[in-house]
Amino acid sequence: MAVREIVLFPDPILKTVCEPVDPADPATQQLVQDLIDTVAASPGVGLAAPQIGVAKRAFVVDVRPKPGAGLLVLLNPEIVSASGPKTGREGCLSIPDFTAKVRRPQEIVIRGLNPDGHSVVIHSSDFEAVCIQHEMDHLDGILFLDRVASLKRDVFRRKGFEPRFDAREYPRIVGEENS
Numbered sequence: 001m002a003v004r005e006i007v008l009f010p011d012p013i014l015k016t017v018c019e020p021v022d023p024a025d026p027a028t029q030q031l032v033q034d035l036i037d038t039v040a041a042s043p044g045v046g047l048a049a050p051q052i053g054v055a056k057r058a059f060v061v062d063v064r065p066k067p068g069a070g071l072l073v074l075l076n077p078e079i080v081s082a083s084g085p086k087t088g089r090e091g092c093l094s095i096p097d098f099t100a101k102v103r104r105p106q107e108i109v110i111r112g113l114n115p116d117g118h119s120v121v122i123h124s125s126d127f128e129a130v131c132i133q134h135e136m137d138h139l140d141g142i143l144f145l146d147r148v149a150s151l152k153r154d155v156f157r158r159k160g161f162e163p164r165f166d167a168r169e170y171p172r173i174v175g176e177e178n179s
């Protein structure tokens with residue numbers, strides 16, 4: 001069991017498109033365990049592999065009140081369908097400075113591999129569906145600030161937390177000013 005240090009923005013691994021994982025690789029099983037241990041020790045409800053410094057396609061989400069109950073770990077996930085966009089408030093363990101209003105589908109179907117390597121199809125809705133999409137975005141180097149309609153209007157300083165950067169400067173920091 002290992003609680004890993006959470007990588008903070010603007011570490012470049014957070015803007016990396018991650019590689020697929022092989023469930024038969026012992027390193028993948030270690031990664032899965034580290035994700036589970038690290039999210040359990042954090043104030044968050046989800047964690048993706050790049051957030052602990054591993055550019056691989058794996059994430060964990062646990063939105064249930066009881067730790068360990070309803071834990072979802074998925075490898076090489078893909079969206080099958082998504083519908084019902086709605087705006088909600090999101091935060092990220094890698095950007096503890098802010099929360100933001102993000103619009104996402106509230107009903108999703110995803111497929112991927114469970115840690116045993118078996119194919120699974122998962123139907124999810126509401127808060128859990130939003131968390132899953134947030135974590136899946138991490139696997140493509142997409143952060144929640146990439147999804148806000150307005151960096152000026154829709155991003156909020158986290159209470160009691162002195163931000164490390166100005167949210168309006170986000171495009172310059174990630175070097176996407178002209179894209």
Ligand SMILES: [Zn+2]
Pocket residue numbers: 091092093094134135138
């Ligand atoms: Zn995040």
